Amino acid sequence: MRLYSDIDKPQENGERGLVLVFFIFVLVILLALAGLAIDAGNLYYSQLQLQKAVDGAALAGIGHSILERNQASTTQITKISIETRARLVLLENIKLSNLSLSGTAGNPHIEFDEGSATLKVRATAAVDYLLMDSVPFFILGLKQTAASGSVAAFASVRRATANVALILDVSDSMECPGSGSCDCKTPMRSGSCAEEAAANGAKQRIYDLQQAVTAFVGEFDQNRDRISLIPFNVVAAVREPLRDKKAPTNNRGFVPENFNNALLGLAAASNTNHCDGFFRAYQDALRAHIVNNRDPNDDEEMTYLFFTDGAPTAARLLLTSPTALPVNTSDLGVYDYLHLTVSLSGKDSNNVIRRLDIPSQLIPMSDKITLGTKSSALVPNVNAPLCSAYDGAGGNPFVPSDKPLPDNAEGYISVLDNCLADFGFHMPHRTRPKYGSNYGPGKSKSFGDFAEQYYNCAVQASDFVREHRGTVYVVGLGPAAASANLSNPPDPYQDTADALSRKDNLLIRLARDADMRSGQESQFPDYSFGEIDPLNPAASATNSKWHDFGASRIAPRYGRYAHATDSAQLTEFFLYIAARIKLQLVK
């Protein structure tokens, strides 16, 4: 009997050495596989490094063009300078990662296109093979591989279109000299504010502000970016609107000349109404289809640059009737800006009665009330029709009977534009017979009772615009803080004797400056949007506090707050914010 092990032994049948031949073939294949693994990994890693280098170069190039404002000369940042900086950063990064650029012509290729403000960087690098080139493919009859492979990377960055609303305080204190005391506003004045400023060797604040605005506007591209000018004191008005994005022509850009002297024709007077400024700017952005335009492909954002030199001392309290002011402060909640809604009911195009609740923050600010120019004092236009004139039969209090009830934001704007003379202003410093005799100095109601509302209104306004794709930057103008300890700032702004002395905490909160937390943020309510119920998102969208019209629910956009103590700093901060706006728009 023979066992398996006795028969078919290769040695006995003259087949010795078979395994060795097999082994050599298989060895080549094994080496090839190992080489593939190792060199592919190496190539992948090198490509990663090169891509990083190229991305960094593109960002640095664009960033350089934005940041490098050579104050010593007036030369513009040129295409060459951008490309040079990108190239230098690319080379530094390549050195860092031990790559080497391949010697082919046009490598690296760096190009800045001024028309679209796009910087493109393309580079290829040669990577030596570690194992692949020494695998003996010739044994199998195949070609050897080259000594090195190459990897390529490409990056493209552009600065997106900037949409900026300049919301500027032109209240009474802006007439003061830019430095020194402000006697011209007191009974002890010996001359006008302009004379006092000249005597101090300074200019008036409004003039300094104008300089800052002119410098700011000069940093943007007049053919691509949109800028609006919204001065405010007790009311806000749009001096220079944003160009309408949906217009067929002329939908971008601005006219620099319109900004150069815009503020100097205004009278700095009256109170400071922060929230009117924000809402007016939002309304203008809405009209220009920058925000809430419901276009999923739209990625343009809105920026608000808010400037003030003092505390908020006015807000628009929504009153259904000028004489219906509450007697008790506890009734104030019923009437205040923040929670009141206006109900419209009327018939739509199908003759169906529909009811709409418009949250108060969308009540537009009327054009009928203008900021006083130097030749006329601030007066509301008493000839504007009152909303009550539309009461009556037909059930259409605000809408002309031949138009359907609007269900979009543009409709609301036009519907309510006529009625705003009926909404009163609250200025408790002065007694107005129109509002009854309870208000004013020495009366039962005083400034402190309402100041909380002015602050909260400003916070609400900034939270609102922030949640509709906006970022808020705030510049405050005031005397230097006594202490440089930024973690406990004293209050440097106007009305420091006021009981609610938290002005620069307010400004930090308005900007939502993440780096300058003062620890006082909890003093202000949070008016961010309500939660979305993940199980029923459609329902919670309509239930949300603010009747969302399609705002994106993303994390809040943090802005910046800067405190300027004199005119030079004011201009510098405006320029810094211009640079920052542009840098944040680099995509």
Place this chain on the structure above:
Amino acid sequence: MKHKQSLITSQERASALIEFMLVLPIMIIVIFLGIEFSRALYHMQLAASLSHQAANLAYRDCVGDPAGNPRTADQISEITGTENRKQIERCLEARRQIVQGVANRMAPGSVITVSLYRYDEGNKSAARFPSVPARSAFSWKDPEEGIVASSKSESSLFSRSHLLAGEAFIRFETALSGIWEIVGGAPMEFYDALVL
């Protein structure tokens, strides 16, 4: 005789077993190396990604900060801290913390640094704000020519003669790293950096 003849003798079985026992440790090591190599590749990629994010975030948010922007060339040469600089330091440190938090979740024991370097022709290179001084490994020698030209006339902290470096030291822990460290080896780290 009816009983089956086995094709493999017991002696062959025994020797197969012993051969397998010899091969087993080698096999385990090879498999282990394969797994660890993939993990290592992931950590290397993490180093690249986090250093990129740190540099990007710090550059976009902290450059051109007015409080950190000295207005005269003299102030650039100050090494000791001033109020002006603290704003920038705070900003850089806040961004570093964000990325450090990510690194702590992905690879505990890692260090992220964000540092601002100014090229000083006397000293060859000086790190102005090395955010984690003991760890910053980027040394800026032989900068490219265009970078340091006319550095004295600039008044901006983030300008031609400055570089922002984001570095990541990602700790790689293997199954045997405990033993390795007892023996006296240093913890294995993957390093990557991006300069802007």
